[in-house]
Amino acid sequence: MPIILKSMVTLSEENYLKAIYHLGKQGVNAVSTNAIAEKMDTKASSVTDMIKKLAEKNLVNYIKYQGVSLTKEGRLTAASVVRKHRLWEVFLVEKLQFSWDEVHEVAEQLEHIQSKKLVNELDTFLEYPTHDPHGDPIPDKDGNITKTDKIILSQLQVNQRCMCVGVNDSSADFLKYLDKHHIALGTQIQILSKEPFDESLTIKVDDVVINISKVVANNIYVKSQTL
């Protein structure tokens, strides 16, 4: 029986796998070199180099000029990194006094800590959370996520009620905007009217009426309360 050594994955490789994982979840079959380069804020030539290395390690399927997709092993590795990232985000918000716009940068570092026991114990300590502070699902040990049926706020009809369950943009600027208007996970929102010209929405948040742009409405995930 051959000894299978789980090949070492470097920090940089983990980041590439994570980028491909996120880009691939948009229902795309193969992810393009340029898309990865843009996401990673690097050059296409660097991406090609790394892709070759990942293909060599059987973490991605790669055909020249045709983009990449994750192998089963690559997907599991990426999911493990995402799992750690989101668990740490929960830790930072729930146990330390971080707000949801402060966690990303630190979680980007913590997600690379290697220790199975650490992840398992952290999961237990946090009482097995299923979602991170932005409403994103936390993959389980096998990389599976229970996807919830969330829709984009801008797709709701006038007069519908809903609850905020996530955000599509987790940038600090956007999250601070939401804080300013008292929109958080669990907040009740009602669509009062939609402006035909710019598709901005007038909504009611906790009895306060505010106006939000289409861009904002496109980045808030909600669960419809009435159908």
Next chain:
Amino acid sequence: MPIILKSMVTLSEENYLKAIYHLGKQGVNAVSTNAIAEKMDTKASSVTDMIKKLAEKNLVNYIKYQGVSLTKEGRLTAASVVRKHRLWEVFLVEKLQFSWDEVHEVAEQLEHIQSKKLVNELDTFLEYPTHDPHGDPIPDKDGNITKTDKIILSQLQVNQRCMCVGVNDSSADFLKYLDKHHIALGTQIQILSKEPFDESLTIKVDDVVINISKVVANNIYVKSQTL
């Protein structure tokens, strides 16, 4: 007024500073290249290269062929890494279910996470611990440690009573040995006799009489109970 940019210190540089910090605490003025190489499990030539870089950044004082010592800035950087290492060790033992022989490896990774807020909040969350699970002192924000008067168990006289307050060797093997004999921080120990031939000790630990070698006795720190 000039803007002072706190120069970036890489992970590798942090590890070298930490090694010099620990080696320098033995009352030695300058730390030798070979000593660093041995501690870091690397070659002397690599150490020389790194030392030059650290000297360039004003983190160490370096005179060719005469070893290195930390500058004020270098010592503060090293102390900050040690502070993080020991705080994380407390976290792992107190909050997650790690035992004291399991924390080192993970803390070696966690000590490099960069976030002032994280360290401060962790410190608060842990209720400002002063010592790590091995009894080593945790430097404060300014790198200061309150040194306690501990002595090595082997230096006690026969019949003296004492309390275990730390260990000199934090290897997993040694810590497991202590676990096996129910010696932990706070454990009461009484010296019953000392064998002249090999300087082994017969001691009483919680009403159990055991024999420990000189090597073991040299690696247990205690606080004398009677004088």
Next chain:
DNA sequence: AATTATTTTTAGCCTTATCTAAAAAAATAT
């Protein structure tokens, strides 16, 4: 004091991950 041994430094090479510039392939437009 001169020789030997040890320590430290230098010089040159390797790997990883990045870059720029140029070449090749694929996609798009005329």
Next chain:
DNA sequence: ATATTTTTTTAGATAAGGCTAAAAATAATT
């Protein structure tokens, strides 16, 4: 169908951190 644009890959360079082997400096011995 050919020409043009865009995307992707290749080739060659660079910086960080490490190595080996050789040279230089210091320490130890006779």
